[in-house]
Amino acid sequence: MDKITFVLAGEGVSVESESRELLGAISALWAPAVSALTCPSKHAIRVDANDRVWVNGVVKEYPDKPPEALAQVQWYLVFETLVTRSAHVQLHAACVEIAGWRILFSGTSGVGKSTLTKEAILAGAKYLSDDCVVLQDGQALGMGRTIHFDPLAVPCERAFYLEDCDLETFRFTTRSGPYVMPLWHNGYVAEAALTISERPWAVVELERGSQDQVVPLSHVERLRILHEAIILSGREYAGELGFGPTFRLTWNDPKRAFELLQKELRLLA
Numbered sequence: 682m683d684k685i686t687f688v689l690a691g692e693g694v695s696v697e698s699e700s701r702e703l704l705g706a707i708s709a710l711w712a713p714a715v716s717a718l719t720c721p722s723k724h725a726i727r728v729d730a731n732d733r734v735w736v737n738g739v740v741k742e743y744p745d746k747p748p749e750a751l752a753q754v755q756w757y758l759v760f761e762t763l764v765t766r767s768a769h770v771q772l773h774a775a776c777v778e779i780a781g782w783r784i785l786f787s788g789t790s791g792v793g794k795s796t797l798t799k800e801a802i803l804a805g806a807k808y809l810s811d812d813c814v815v816l817q818d819g820q821a822l823g824m825g826r827t828i829h830f831d832p833l834a835v836p837c838e839r840a841f842y843l844e845d846c847d848l849e850t851f852r853f854t855t856r857s858g859p860y861v862m863p864l865w866h867n868g869y870v871a872e873a874a875l876t877i878s879e880r881p882w883a884v885v886e887l888e889r890g891s892q893d894q895v896v897p898l899s900h901v902e903r904l905r906i907l908h909e910a911i912i913l914s915g916r917e918y919a920g921e922l923g924f925g926p927t928f929r930l931t932w933n934d935p936k937r938a939f940e941l942l943q944k945e946l947r948l949l950a
Contacts, residue, residue, distance in 0.1 A: 686722065687714035688873060689758060690766070690815045690822040693721050696754065698728040706751050709850045709864060713808060713871035714825030724762060726754060747853040759824065763813070763912060770816040770921060771912040776823060778872070779806035782946050783821070783880050785814065785922065786930075787910045788887035793932055795828050795865075796842050797887060800939040802828075802869050809872045813912065816921045819878065825871025832860040839863070842935055882922040883946060890931040893938040895945050903927035 682697040685708055698704050708715055727735040732750040734741045736757060746756050763771055775786040775794040779801060786794045798811040810823030829851075830843060835858070839848065846863035853860055886898070886906045898906075906927065907918045926949055932938035 692723045694724045695722040696726045712827050749853050752853040772814045772910040774910050775811040776809040776814045777801040777806035783882045785884050792887045796935045800935045808869050821875040828865040830863040832862045835859040881925045884927045886929045894931045895941045896929045898927040
């Protein structure tokens, strides 16, 4: 069997399979984390010849999810591994670092976390995560997946900001038909962790609209945004990121919107 290893929010993962196609798809989806330093595997995953998924010697099955091994492995990595972290703060948010700032993008699925993360990297930002951030022991840990977008039905029409995305590698089938998850490959490497106290944190609540606009928000709004971003209820947000600047970023053109945000942060520097 061939094997790949990577780091998921500070924990080592190994995936073994005889299927090079499967390992290739997982490598494509986790490419930024595969490029990072590895650590001992806490999650040892093996996909056997019958496409059954084994984790640490136990079969994992999710009957209500797409049946392909690729989707089953992904479900375990993204969701079940988080359940074991209920003592730590887990935020449904994206995170980058640029020009001395850590920027946390928050909002519901489809609001633009991946889109704005992509624009940040194009502007020279370091990458932590575009979907989930774990606050643990004074560090921010990321789910270092390839920047990805919500699944699209196949065949599909792509939005302009998906024109440079891979629409072939991560395909799966549901009861509603075939879907593809757009992946954006640009050679970026995920940061293993960010020490929370080293840089100021800007919290940015995203929304889509007809015009690009940045509106400053209060510290009370900052706490609301971070509380609403918590994935599991094992622990409440307790101010780990301090009381830095907070904004609501409304975007129509993601490049223009991120430029406006950078301008606001430069004024605060």
